[in-house]
Amino acid sequence: MTYRLPDLEIPADNPFQNDSLDREPVVKFLSKLIGRLDGPFVMAIDSPWGSGKTTLVRMLMEDLKSNEFQCIYFNAWDVDYVTDPLVSLVSSIESINRGAAVGHMKTVKKVATLLFKRSLIVGVKALTMGTLDLGEEVNAAAAELASDTVGDIVDAFNKERELLDQFRTELTLAVDQLPNEGKKPKLVFFIDELDRCRPTFTIELLERVKHLFNVKNIIFVLSIDKQQLEVSTAAVYGASINSMEYLRRFIDLEYGIPAANSRKYTESLITRFGWDTILAGSDENDWNENGRKEFIESFTLLSNVMELSLRARERCITRLRIVMDEENARDFSPHLVALLIVLRSNQPQLFKDFINGDASANTVMESILSLPKGKDLQSDSYGHLIHAHLLDVDIDHFEDNKRRLEMKSNDGGVDASERAYVDKVLATNQQRTLRVLDYLRVKERFARIAPLIDLAAMIK
Template identity: 35%
Template sequence: MSENNLKKCVPIEIPDDNPFQNDVLNRKDNIEALTTFITSFEQSIVLCIDGGWGQGKTTFIRMWEKYLHQQSIPTIYFNAWESDYTDDALIALIGEIGLSIDKMPKENEEKSKGYLSKLMDKLGYLATHDSKKEWLTIFSAFGSFCTGGKIKVDKIFEFTNNLGACLAKEQIERYEKSKQVLTEFKDLLSKLTECYSTNNIKKPLVIFIDELDRCRPNFAIEVLEKAKHLFNVDNIIFVLATDKSQLAHSIRAVYGQGLDVNGYLRRFIDFDYLLPTLDKNNFFINLLQKFSLDQILQNLKFYNLNTLYNSEYTYLDFSYDLINLYQLTLREQEAICNILNIALRTRNPFDKSELTMLLFLIILKIKVPDIYKTFSKDSMSIFKNLALENVQSHFTLVDTNRLSKFPLLESLLLIASSSTSLSLDTPIVQNYINKYNLDEVKKTALEKCFEELGYIRYKELLELKKTIEFSVNFKFQ
């Protein structure tokens, strides 16, 4: 690729014949173990794949879905967020099952369509009902009791006297009918799931439900209820991919902040599986390769820091340090690479100081936007103090030895708030050393960084922000 060409990031390709071909996060072992787990049940279960925003849940279940196809295990993928415009979750779920029938063995297709047609007939009793129809009937009746602007009181009294009994009788009859229909619905559903099997080998139907945490609260709750109560049929496995902490907010929005959400969810979810946090550096280098940026970053070296790290220290190493420092999610890494790619391709080459500051500002914009917003010529000192405090807040006892040698960022933030080049004797540096009680190792590291990075002007810093703001207008899916 030529130096000035742009390259966009595309979703991870998951080939049908090799689902793990591009599995840079090593999810294969997790998926194989989960497959063994779910296929050991003959009853219906609900499994929750719990992971935070941007941790790769959708990619995980898409890989799993392709892997199950290789094992001849039927699957259905249901994106709840794309379906929550509907009034009833049950209709959306049945609709998704209907769309999957064309993919099943031909010998079972006609039979399954017959079962599906009968299932659709039952929806009238099981789907959510619009109570406004009942009230329209009542209001119409009241209208018939009014003649010439005068109300027939005796007729209204007679009507209301019988209304309660009539409605109660109707509700009882409807309840009894619904119980009967529910039994018939589950029987038809059981027969339909058998149609997905091949060679008379009974295998579970796995229904993946994605993006539940992004749905309207009422719709998310309804999906859980329908999955547990109406689809509680042997050999149906539900796999929910969701962030349970976000789902908890949706549930509390409906039932109140005092609700015991974990207790509530135990009614619907049989097992939780916390999506493992894996080596994000592998994912990041894979992104850089997609953008053809890996060699650019690898070739940029910080020579004065080699003795600190006892090895060659490159801009790629610095990028890894920042990812680990800020615990960036996979989706956040994608967003950062998108912006970095545009920035590097659309303006003149950056020197070391600019490029180091550029990456940090992009991360702040994505991760700590409140601090990023203070970055301006008139508030450079405020920005510097907030940013340095934020960097320090990420240091822990566990990683102190590694990050005590993380001077590039700190030195650059000190340089950014100064109008001249810096040394250890400069008052702004002395104040920083005293404030955080830096040891001799850290002071030596800062000094080497001042020599490596030199001086950066306000104008150059503000140009960086303009470049970032231009770059974020591009959205790659």
């Protein structure tokens, strides 16, 4: 059973084969832009968590590689347990350690090791008051950087600067050898998941990029949620810091990812979770061509109104699969279950009030329609179906729901678009009601499904 979708496959020979978000135009635009850049340069691809940045970055990287760019992918979150990001950054550029670049890369690694040792030992010596014996070579480095006289401190600073200069020079020479390997004379370095790291690690990595990797023909592409990055900055330097201005020191250009094709994404989730196979031929669940389309449109619409991230939508579909795999849910409509799962995930109190009978279907819909994007649901041709699905199971308020909707339908003071929406809800509900022969059976079925949805919401 599929409860966790694997990472989307990005084939090297066709990066857009599984492009469920219509990202190809964005990737092609960024690819051409990067091709025109002359490093050193830092670009930030900014978008909230769960909006598909990693998939876009992987497509972009494969597209660049197909055009003979040397690319490196670095997942910062995978290594944020290390003391200094320098070691892992240098380790990740092993891919250019070949041909004429070998000698230069050896020096780069050697210098990086010395820089790491110096920073590490000074910190350890300070914490242990100099009582820790770390070996001759390392203690010598510590002595140079921890001397008491002003002259020694200046000398230590000059030695540090010389090492930094040597690091940048050798790295530049290594990148210059890329054309000898049939590559463009640029190194494109992708750093992903930076905004999920420890604040101190995040800031130190940015500092390392700025001061050590600020060399000719190296372009960094940071995948970030800038809002979270600003929070990390404030966590390190205090709330009084102007995080936005501070981050401008590191980022030369920002690009905000445009909104994805959310309908296509829903369809992709349906396919990847195997819904067509699971529900094919089930008259009870209405999973036919029309039912499938209705589900995709209504789930996409509700997700947009609720402003769910792509990751949140996947989580809701995961919970839907878990609930529908339960025997007690087999005869229940996935359209309604998905609606209730979204409601439980985003407005748990309203969900609780509805299943307990303290809030009617009309009350739930009024709350949803009052959201900033709620009017989109009212104006969409599929919006009324969401309302009708809730009416199907709100047996306790059946007459009251119907009466209130009819009053709105006959009220000349109600906006014409709202009245048209209400008329569609009433017409759809009337068609559905003709099939409901046993209200007690509906109520009993709803009593079985509601606890399952509540339990599924606990799955993260």
